[in-house]
Each structure stands twice: as C-alpha cells, then as structure tokens.
Amino acid sequence: xxxxxxxxxxxxxxxxxxxxxxxxxxxxxxxxxxxxxxxxxxxxxxxxxxxxxxxxxxxxxxxxxxxxxxxxxxxxxxxxxxxxxxxxxxxxxxxxxxxxxxxxxxxxxxxxxxxxxxxxxxxxxxxxxxxxxxxxxxxxxxxxxxxxxxxxxxxxxxxxxxxxxxxxxxxxxxxxxxxxxxxxxxxxxxxxxxxxxxxxxxxxxxxxxxxxxxxxxxxxxxxxxxxxxxxxxxxxxxxxxxxxxxxxxxxxxxxxxxxxxxxxxxxxxxxxxxxxxxxxxxxxxxxxxxxxxxxxxxxxxxxxxxxxxxxxx
Amino acid sequence: xxxxxxxxxxxxxxxxxxxxxxxxxxxxxxxxxxxxxxxxxxxxxxxxxxxxxxxxxxxxxxxxxxxxxxxxxxxxxxxxxxxxxxxxxxxxxxxxxxxxxxxxxxxxxxxxxxxxxxxxxxxxxxxxxxxxxxxxxxxxxxxxxxxxxxxxxxxxxxxxxxxxxxxxxxxxxxxxxxxxxxxxxxxxxxxxxxxxxxxxxxxxxxxxxxxxxxxxxxxxxxxxxxxxxxxxxxxxxxxxxxxxxxxxxxxxxxxxxxxxxxxxxxxxxxxxxxxxxxxxxxxxxxxxxxxxxxxxxxxxxxxxxxxxxxxxx
Numbered sequence: 001x002x003x004x005x006x007x008x009x010x011x012x013x014x015x016x017x018x019x020x021x022x023x024x025x026x027x028x029x030x031x032x033x034x035x036x037x038x039x040x041x042x043x044x045x046x047x048x049x050x051x052x053x054x055x056x057x058x059x060x061x062x063x064x065x066x067x068x069x070x071x072x073x074x075x076x077x078x079x080x081x082x083x084x085x086x087x088x089x090x091x092x093x094x095x096x097x098x099x100x101x102x103x104x105x106x107x108x109x110x111x112x113x114x115x116x117x118x119x120x121x122x123x124x125x126x127x128x129x130x131x132x133x134x135x136x137x138x139x140x141x142x143x144x145x146x147x148x149x150x151x152x153x154x155x156x157x158x159x160x161x162x163x164x165x166x167x168x169x170x171x172x173x174x175x176x177x178x179x180x181x182x183x184x185x186x187x188x189x190x191x192x193x194x195x196x197x198x199x200x201x202x203x204x205x206x207x208x209x210x211x212x213x214x215x216x217x218x219x220x221x222x223x224x225x226x227x228x229x230x231x232x233x234x235x236x237x238x239x240x241x242x243x244x245x246x247x248x249x250x251x252x253x254x255x256x257x258x259x260x261x262x263x264x265x266x267x268x269x270x271x272x273x274x275x276x277x278x279x280x281x282x283x284x285x286x287x288x289x290x291x292x293x294x295x296x297x298x299x300x301x302x303x304x305x306x307x308x309x310x311x312x313x
Numbered sequence: 314x315x316x317x318x319x320x321x322x323x324x325x326x327x328x329x330x331x332x333x334x335x336x337x338x339x340x341x342x343x344x345x346x347x348x349x350x351x352x353x354x355x356x357x358x359x360x361x362x363x364x365x366x367x368x369x370x371x372x373x374x375x376x377x378x379x380x381x382x383x384x385x386x387x388x389x390x391x392x393x394x395x396x397x398x399x400x401x402x403x404x405x406x407x408x409x410x411x412x413x414x415x416x417x418x419x420x421x422x423x424x425x426x427x428x429x430x431x432x433x434x435x436x437x438x439x440x441x442x443x444x445x446x447x448x449x450x451x452x453x454x455x456x457x458x459x460x461x462x463x464x465x466x467x468x469x470x471x472x473x474x475x476x477x478x479x480x481x482x483x484x485x486x487x488x489x490x491x492x493x494x495x496x497x498x499x500x501x502x503x504x505x506x507x508x509x510x511x512x513x514x515x516x517x518x519x520x521x522x523x524x525x526x527x528x529x530x531x532x533x534x535x536x537x538x539x540x541x542x543x544x545x546x547x548x549x550x551x552x553x554x555x556x557x558x559x560x561x562x563x564x565x566x567x568x569x570x571x572x573x574x575x576x577x578x579x580x581x582x583x584x585x586x587x588x589x590x591x592x593x594x595x596x597x598x599x600x601x602x603x604x605x606x607x608x609x610x611x612x613x614x615x616x617x618x619x620x621x622x623x624x625x626x
Contacts, residue, residue, distance in 0.1 A: 020350060021452070024455075024531070025388070025454055025455050025456075026354060026387040026455070026515060026516060027353055027388045027390065027443075027445075028353045028354075029388070029452050030351040030353060031350060032350075032351050034347055037333060037342050037343065037344060038342070038344075038345050038444075039340045039343075040340055040396060040428065040442075040444070041340035041341075041429065042396040042397075042398055042429060042440075042442055043398070044398040044400060044440065045433075046434070046436075049433060049435055071339040071340050072340060077340065084355075085355050085356070085357040085440050087357060087359055118355060118356050118357055120358075120359055120363070121359065121362050122357075122359030122362055122436065122438060123359075123435065123436040123438075125400065125435060125438055127355075127357065127398050127440040129353075129355055129396060129442040131351075132340075139333075139334070141334065141338055142337075142338050142339070202339060203339060218338075
C-alpha cells in the first residue's frame with residue numbers, strides 16, 4: 001500500500017537543514033543558498049535493462065543513486081537533495097527495506113536528503129532525480145574541450161564491463177570487479193575539484209570512446225586515445241590487452257569521469273585530485289582538430305572496437 | 314536509439330530565460346530567483362495502472378505533466394522547469410512525437426521548460442519531476458486545517474471516475490467526462506490565488522474523502538462533508554445521487570484542489586478564485602475536532618462508501 005511504503009521510507013530518511021518540508025506533502029520545499037545555481041539530473045534504471053534481474057535490492061538502491069550522483073559529479077556540482085520514484089510489481093516491504101539500505105548508505109556519504117517522490121505498482125523500475133548546487137560559471141560541461149587539450153580519465157574504466165561479461169557467460173566473477181558493477185563510486189569530490197580546472201567533462205556510463213565522443217561533438221573537436229595508456233585495475237590487468245581493451249574503451253557502467261584540460265594545467269589537475277584523497281586520473285590521449293574519436297594501438301595502428309558503446313535501443 | 318530520441322525532444326522544447334543549460338549535458342543548470350523557495354514534486358504513470366493501455370500518446374503526455382503540475386498547484390507554487398524520464402518498449406518516434414504534442418502543449422500553457430531527463434528501454438512508463446517556486450511562508454501544506462474551518466473543493470469532482478467506470482464497463486463514454494479523465498486541468502492559478510489564504514490544501518488524485526483524510530491526519534483534526542453539497546458537472550448531474558456520490562466522494566483522478574479556510578475568509582476565497590478567471594470552489598463541509606472524515610446524507614445519516622479511495626497496491 002502506497003502510504004505504508006511512504007511512511008517506511010520517510011521514517012528512515014534524514015533531513016538537511018535546508019529542507020523546509022520533506023517527504024509527506026504534495027511536494028518538497030527547499031531552500032536554495034543565495035548565489036548558487038541549481039543542478040538537476042534524472043536517471044531511470046529498469047530491471048533486466050540497467051541491472052541484472054537477480055541483483056540484490058541494496059545494490060539496486062546504491063546504483064540508482066550512484067548513477068545520478070555521477071551526473072552531478074560530471075557537472076562539478078555539490079549534491080544536496082533527491083526524489084525517488086519506485087515502481088514495484090507488488091508491495092514488498094522486504095525489497096524496500098533492502099533497497100533503502102543501499103540507497104541511504106550512499107546518500108549519507110554525500111549528505112544527500114531524500115525529500116519526496118512516489119511509489120507505484122508496475123514492473124520493477126527506479127527513477128531518481130538528483131539536485132545539486134554549483135557556483136555560477138564553474139559548472140563543467142561537455143562543450144569546452146580545445147584542440148591540444150589532454151584527455152584524462154579517473155580510476156580504472158572497464159571493470160564493470162568485465163564483471164558483466166563474466167556474469168553473462170555464466171563464469172565466476174572476480175569480487176572486486178563485481179563490486180564495481182553493483183556499487184559504482186560516483187566521483188563527486190573529483191568533480192568538485194575539477195570545477196574551474198577541466199575544460200570539459202562527462203561521466204563514463206556508455207563507454208569511454210562513446211562518452212568522449214559526446215564531449216567532442218559538443219565541443220566541435222576530435223580526439224585520439226592511446227590504448228596502452230588506459231589504466232587497468234589489478235583484477236583487469238590479469239587479462240590480455242586484446243580482451244581488456246574493449247572493456248576499457250567501450251564498456252559502460254564504470255561511472256568514472258572523462259575530462260579534458262589544457263596541457264598547462266597538468267600539475268593543477270594532479271594536485272586538485274590528490275587533495276580530495278578520492279581518486280587519481282590518468283592522461284590517455286589528446287584533443288585534436290579532427291572529427292570523432294580514434295583509438296590507437298601501441299604500434300600506432302588504428303583500433304576498431306567491435307561494439308562502439310552501449311546502445312539503449 | 315536514446316540519442317536520436319533526446320535530439321527529437323530537445324528540438325521541440327523551448328527554454329525559459331532562467332535555464333542556464335537545458336537538455337543535452339549530464340545535468341541541467343537553473344537559476345533560482347533570489348528570495349524564492351524551490352518546490353519539487355515527482356510522479357510516475359505506468360501503462361495499465363495510471364492510464365488505460367489504449368490511451369492516445371498525446372493524452373499520456375498531457376496527463377503525465379498535469380498530475381505533476383497539480384502537485385505544485387496544491388502547494389500554491391508557480392511552475393518553472395521539469396525533467397522527463399520515458400521508458401519505452403521500443404524506439405517509437407511516432408509515440409514520442411504524439412506524447413510531446415500533449416506534454417508540450419500543457420507545458421507551454423504554464424511557461425514550463427523541459428530541461429532534462431532520459432529515455433530508456435522498458436515497459437511503458439513516464440516519470441516527471443516538476444520544479445516550481447513559492448514565496449517563503451506562503452506554501453500551502455496538508456497541515457494547517459483548524460477546527461471550524463470550511464472545507465472547499467474546486468470544480469466538479471467525480472467526472473474522471475464516471476468516465477473510467479463507463480470505460481471499464483465497455484459502455485459509451487460522455488465526451489466531456491472522457492476529457493476530464495484524459496486531459497485533467499491542473500488548478501495552478503487557483504493554487505497561486507489560495508497561497509496565503511487557505512489553511513491547508515491537497516489535490517484530489519486518490520478521491521475526495523481519502524485526500525481530505527490526508528489533510529485531517531496532517532492537521533490533527535477531523536471533517537464532515539455533506540454529500541448534497543458536492544458540485545456536479547452537467548454530465549454528472551444526469552446520474553442519480555446514489556450512482557454519482559461514490560464517484561464524487563471517492564473517485565480519483567480529477568486533480569481538483571480540496572482546501573480548508575477559516576469561515577471569516579469566505580469572501581476572500583471566492584474573490585481570489587474569481588480573479589483568476591479559472592475555476593470557482595464550493596463549500597462542502599467543515600473541519601471538526603473528531604478523527605477521520607465522515608460523509609453525511611441529506612437526511613443527516615452517515616454514508617459509507619463501498620470503496621474508500623484509490624489504493625495503489
């Protein structure tokens with residue numbers, strides 16, 4: 001029953017001081033700090049499309065919030081409030097409790113208040129709208145990459161795709177890779193540190209080449225990345241390059257940040273990220289005056305991925 | 314394909330001056346006017362649950378925005394921006410075009426900009442997050458009804474329920490009733506007029522008695538409504554009271570406003586609504602010191618509905 005589920009959610013959702021009115025009325029009332037711009041992202045996860053049907057409820061909750069926090073990270077914004085719409089095939093208190101375990105654990109880490117939304121009957125689906133704040137003029141955009149800029153990526157992309165490939169093949173899945181698929185870490189502190197430093201930014205949800213392609217299209221430039229510069233996690237390093245390059249270059253779901261910055265900013269980038277204590281970034285290529293994104297093998301030949309990136313339809 | 318659909322949506326969505334960055338990046342950037350509070354509502358409509366599967370795409374688009382605008386109306390807020398998450402079984406350009414016809418027609422009437430969201434593959438489902446603005450201290454809430462206050466309702470509740478009943482019985486549906494089910498009118502101007510005047514307010518989505526019950530629960534009061542005071546549309550007036558009272562008192566989906574105000578404010582309420590030129594309201598009962606909501610027949614006896622209100626599960 002909707003009202004019981006809402007009470008169940010409300011009782012567990014802590015509030016920030018800037019939440020004037022939270023869960024339980026027709027809408028939430030929020031106090032936006034003067035001088036800040038509002039940043040809004042919205043992402044839906046459907047069972048069987050965005051996560052395997054057998055995913056643990058707590059992992060679904062974590063991931064639903066993580067992908068939205070990642071969008072705010074890619075804008076250089078500070079997360080503040082979210083709303084949640086949960087469609088459930090049946091009123092499952094156990095599912096909701098598990099879902100909230102993961103959702104609220106990640107929300108607490110980023111001081112995010114859940115302030116509203118709804119629960120409906122329908123196929124399992126989770127929609128989150130994430131609200132954050134950014135200083136005027138400091139938001140990171142896809143547009144802004146300039147010819148000669150370095151291309152960077154945080155962390156080690158490809159882990160989530162490797163886990164998904166193993167799952168789909170029915171093979172054993174390395175625990176650290178599986179954690180990257182089920183509980184991605186949104187790079188919020190890194191995004192904040194890069195605001196005002198990076199020239200363009202996006203989060204890697206569809207695959208590194210595809211998402212860098214969005215930066216290039218929005219910026220009116222091209223890019224070339226060097227495959228042997230792609231950072232690999234210890235678990236991924238065990239695979240041969242031929243096997244891991246497709247995961248690293250075209251696998252989705254890692255939620256690392258891909259960004260560009262002028263070469264003169266290299267030290268600033270490294271220092272800004274080091275100051276967060278969260279994650280480092282690796283230079284993987286360069287923006288040029290071409291069109292589109294090319295990947296280059298260590299011997300200088302062009303590399304063509306079998307699958308250019310995740311396609312939603 | 315997600316990117317084509319997004320381009321299709323972006324090309325048709327006009328922008329307000331306070332939209333710093335709209336559709337096409339990782340998140341939208343919005344300029345909240347100084348001194349205003351942010352109001353956020355989120356509602357999902359699932360096919361077969363919230364609208365008949367055969368509903369025209371344009372009507373689905375209209376209704377998805379209308380129910381969210383109605384939540385803002387119930388808060389006394391001025392709508393500003395929305396995000397849209399559309400889950401589609403397949404990439405249907407024709408569906409999206411029709412959906413946008415209805416969605417954007419209603420958005421234009423209220424100067425609402427569509428600023429972001431996503432499209433995903435999944436069972437047909439529409440989630441909208443609506444953002445509006447309200448002066449601090451003037452938002453209408455469910456809490457605030459006082460003993461002795463009048464209970465009012467705008468327009469003529471019951472029309473949508475009558476249309477749905479005819480549809481479900483396979484009977485011919487009056488055109489004016491059907492329009493109320495498919496294209497409800499969010500009472501935005503009425504809500505703005507009542508901000509600072511009404512003591513409590515809610516929109517009627519689950520049924521008049523059920524939604525008035527939410528006001529009473531939040532306000533710590535009870536209420537009694539008189540069935541023969543319930544306003545009926547010309548189309549509904551043709552039905553005998555025994556048939557139409559359940560629709561009027563317990564039918565959902567009308568999206569009228571139910572609100573309370575001190576008796577001393579009767580003239581103010583009537584004048585404020587008349588000034589909008591949008592809709593009038595009718596006094597239908599009184600807040601008292603009891604618990605829960607009672608409905609009274611013309612002979613003074615208590616009336617018990619067969620169905621107390623829409624249940625989501």
